[in-house]
Amino acid sequence: MKVHLINPSSVSFGTAVITPRWQYVLAAATPASFGDPLLVDETLSPLDPASIHAGDAVGIGIHTANALRGYEIGKLARERGAFVIFGGIHATLYPEEAIELGGAHSVVKGDGDVAWKRVLADCEKGTPLPLYAGGQIEASEFLPARWDLIPRNRYMWASVQTVRGCPKHCSFCSVWKTDGQRPRQRTADVVIEEIVQLRRLGFRFIALADDNFYPVTLTDLDLATKQKNEARLSELNALRAERFELMARLAQLPDDMVFFTQITMEAAEDTSFLDAMKAARIKGALVGVEAVTPAGLKDVYKDFNLAGDVLIERLKTFRRHGVHVLGSFIFGLPSDRPETFDATAAAAINAELTFAQFVTLSPYPGTVDFARWEKQLGDDPPKIAGVPLTRRWLIPQALRPKLYWDHPVMSAEEIRSRTQGVWDAFYSWGPIWRRSSFIKSSKGRLAFVLISRIYRQMYADTGIATDSARVTWSGRWTRIMAKPCRRLFAGKPMPNLKTPEHAGDFVRLGGWANASKVTAKDLGVCQ
Numbered sequence: 264m265k266v267h268l269i270n271p272s273s274v275s276f277g278t279a280v281i282t283p284r285w286q287y288v289l290a291a292a293t294p295a296s297f298g299d300p301l302l303v304d305e306t307l308s309p310l311d312p313a314s315i316h317a318g319d320a321v322g323i324g325i326h327t328a329n330a331l332r333g334y335e336i337g338k339l340a341r342e343r344g345a346f347v348i349f350g351g352i353h354a355t356l357y358p359e360e361a362i363e364l365g366g367a368h369s370v371v372k373g374d375g376d377v378a379w380k381r382v383l384a385d386c387e388k389g390t391p392l393p394l395y396a397g398g399q400i401e402a403s404e405f406l407p408a409r410w411d412l413i414p415r416n417r418y419m420w421a422s423v424q425t426v427r428g429c430p431k432h433c434s435f436c437s438v439w440k441t442d443g444q445r446p447r448q449r450t451a452d453v454v455i456e457e458i459v460q461l462r463r464l465g466f467r468f469i470a471l472a473d474d475n476f477y478p479v480t481l482t483d484l485d486l487a488t489k490q491k492n493e494a495r496l497s498e499l500n501a502l503r504a505e506r507f508e509l510m511a512r513l514a515q516l517p518d519d520m521v522f523f524t525q526i527t528m529e530a531a532e533d534t535s536f537l538d539a540m541k542a543a544r545i546k547g548a549l550v551g552v553e554a555v556t557p558a559g560l561k562d563v564y565k566d567f568n569l570a571g572d573v574l575i576e577r578l579k580t581f582r583r584h585g586v587h588v589l590g591s592f593i594f595g596l597p598s599d600r601p602e603t604f605d606a607t608a609a610a611a612i613n614a615e616l617t618f619a620q621f622v623t624l625s626p627y628p629g630t631v632d633f634a635r636w637e638k639q640l641g642d643d644p645p646k647i648a649g650v651p652l653t654r655r656w657l658i659p660q661a662l663r664p665k666l667y668w669d670h671p672v673m674s675a676e677e678i679r680s681r682t683q684g685v686w687d688a689f690y691s692w693g694p695i696w697r698r699s700s701f702i703k704s705s706k707g708r709l710a711f712v713l714i715s716r717i718y719r720q721m722y723a724d725t726g727i728a729t730d731s732a733r734v735t736w737s738g739r740w741t742r743i744m745a746k747p748c749r750r751l752f753a754g755k756p757m758p759n760l761k762t763p764e765h766a767g768d769f770v771r772l773g774g775w776a777n778a779s780k781v782t783a784k785d786l787g788v789c790q
């Protein structure tokens with residue numbers, strides 16, 4: 264029985280930005296008796312159906328955006344006589360759909376790290392179960408990825424996860440429901456081992472693919488202190504100390520390495536944390552700004568973010584402490600007005616964001632927004648090509664609406680075209696060139712310009728453009744540019760690189776203001 268792990272995509276670029284980590288984790292979960300699994304990432308190149316044979320086990324990981332292509336592959340694999348197993352966020356939320364439409368014999372709900380071995384054993388016996396409850400396993404059970412299987416020269420960035428789960432509850436996000444609100448944080452030891460392995464292979468750029476890299480805020484510490492909850496305080500301090508330990512050890516890695524993560528804006532309250540990030544060469548972070556007005560933040564249950572001038576100041580703090588921000592904004596919120604678009608573009612520029620993304624509000628399954636939207640549409644929702652709108656991911660790509668919500672004052676087309684306008688303004692050549700001025704070398708500036716353009720083509724033109732010529736041109740352009748761009752990211756392999764020493768002493772002896780073990784009071788946030 265051969266094992267296949269397939270990452271579905273209806274567009275292939277030949278080169279991809281980030282590795283689909285789940286494939287390499289499930290490869291690690293595959294017992295050696297089955298041999299190395301065959302990994303197919305369709306963002307690189309499409310699946311060759313002839314590679315699947317009767318009796319093979321085919322694992323397909325899906326999120327909402329690639330579910331339809333995933334179901335095509337599932338049906339095809341089943342027709343060829345293979346056992347078909349679905350996993351991933353979307354399959355966790357809609358297991359019955361993968362069975363009905365994707366030819367699944369089985370669905371794994373939740374984390375696959377532990378459950379996968381059992382699924383394969385059952386397939387081998389010819390008796391796979393319809394459902395496996397992977398659940399939310401503890402961080403100590405997360406498996407390190409099998410990076411020895413990664414194809415050379417295809418990916419710009421590798422991805423390593425340090426924490427799953429997020430304590431927040433934003434209305435448009437499903438992470439806190441699917442991954443849980445309790446941060447499940449891996450120890451620095453195991454994370455560093457994976458990163459060292461990747462650098463040995465020649466990866467210099469690593470995405471720390473976390474839900475939220477700043478799982479303990481000063482407010483959390485403040486609250487635990489005020490409640491005199493010693494147990495909670497000590498738990499929070501331990502999590503925080505582990506973060507600093509990790510960053511201290513990242514700082515000991517070769518200085519050509521660059522890390523990128525995802526973090527909440529609250530991290531800027533804690534400049535010792537930002538300084539540790541800088542020293543660790545975590546040079547960039549995706550920050551969900553979402554909206555620049557208090558009303559917009561309320562719309563998405565993200566009132567813990569700031570608005571107006573304080574927002575600009577908070578975002579600038581990241582930059583002042585050496586962390587570049589990819590700001591993420593949402594358009595189409597009920598409180599948005601035509602002037603919101605220009606105000607958002609201006610805020611993105613004034614806040615000195617290095618990159619920005621502008622998405623339109625879409626109801627994602629598993630979110631509070633989705634539940635509200637589904638309820639609003641009632642028992643008989645409108646249909647497109649016979650598919651109810653509330654199962655929008657099953658509508659053929661070409662027929663899918665660009666927006667799903669009626670807006671109180673703007674048409675869907677107005678929101679779409681104004682959003683496109685903001686992308687165009689932020690990523691035109693002049694502003695990109697000006698933003699690149701912080702880079703000294705001309706090679707570095709060139710890399711920045713190329714990456715900015717590729718980023719915009721991959722995410723703006725292929726996502727929200729309605730003009731099919733523009734979409735096709737963007738895909739072609741990205742395919743051509745991605746290859747030379749990847750070379751700019753690659754490093755010379757360092758097969759003999761040693762794992763950095765434990766950094767406990769460094770942190771204890773005063774690294775970043777003894778920041779590993781503090782109370783909120785120590786940091787001056789409570790009296």
Ligand code: SF4
Nearest residue numbers: 429431432433436438
């Ligand atoms: S959007 Fe970010 S902060 Fe909000 S719940 Fe999701 S991961 Fe957490």
